[in-house]
Amino acid sequence: MRDNLSEFPHLDKELLNAAIKEGIKKSRNSRPYSTRVSQPCIVKLDTPIHALNGRTDSSLSVRHLEILKQCVGIYQHHELSHPFSSSSAVGNNSGPQYQTHEGDLGNRGHLLKQWKERWFVLDFVPHEHRYYDNSDDQTVKGVILLADTVEILPYDGSFLNPLRRFDSRVGFELPTNRRIYNFIAATATVKDAQSWIEKIKSCLLDS
Structure with a gap:
């Protein structure tokens, strides 16, 4: 023994x-x-x-x-x-077993209207779309509560240089009670954007 x-x-x-x-x-x-x-x-x-x-x-x-x-x-x-299972995660039951999708997304600023790439983690429970500076960061920069929105829409704005060459379908919008969030797939591909859209829609239907 x-x-x-x-x-x-x-x-x-x-x-x-x-x-x-x-x-x-x-x-x-x-x-x-x-x-x-x-x-x-x-x-x-x-x-x-x-x-x-x-x-x-x-x-x-x-x-x-x-x-x-x-x-x-x-x-x-x-x-x-599961690096995001620490106490820095926002909300109850936000451990890795509830994460449905994660990855880089371009996010348009609310005031300066500039695009910045951030690491997003979509959680079915408690219906949050959290974002971080990068995939190694465990400090939450912000949280989008999916309970505050009922739909996800195609991006309705214009892409300024150097994004003008991108297909508009790589972008999408998430309107909430507070503001409208604009996103663009980090890979600039329609396939990546559609993957995010489908995952977020699933969360919205469940919220």
Whole structure:
């Protein structure tokens, strides 16, 4: 068993035992297996596993180790794969499981009317279209509440140089109670614009 435990040299003994006890307790209930093994993992998501050091207990059963593997795997997937799951996200339930679409969009300023590329994250819950300076930024620059709008329209303005060469179909508008937001697909392709339009329409129908 000690050889098996070498898979977890980064886990603290106390954390390991706590995870195992919680996993065994959850696995004894009558829910399906997939639910049982995922429950104890959620309990430890707030513990930075990569920052721990210490020893492991050599008296664990194979079944215990399997439960622990589930915990470690789910934690690491959650931590490494979803940069927008931090507390900087705006609104309740704005974690990665609710994100339906994300990417670069050109956004026209409200006052200066200049186009600027930003990173947008469209969330089905809580029906938000958030934007950031770039894909690595976790500080929200602004939030468009989709509950404040009922439709998405083709862009009705003109493109100034150097955007004049673009097909007008790469742009679209999102009117809200506060203002009209103008967007242009960052790739300047109709396909990209239509993808955004379809995703936003789906959110509007669900809001």
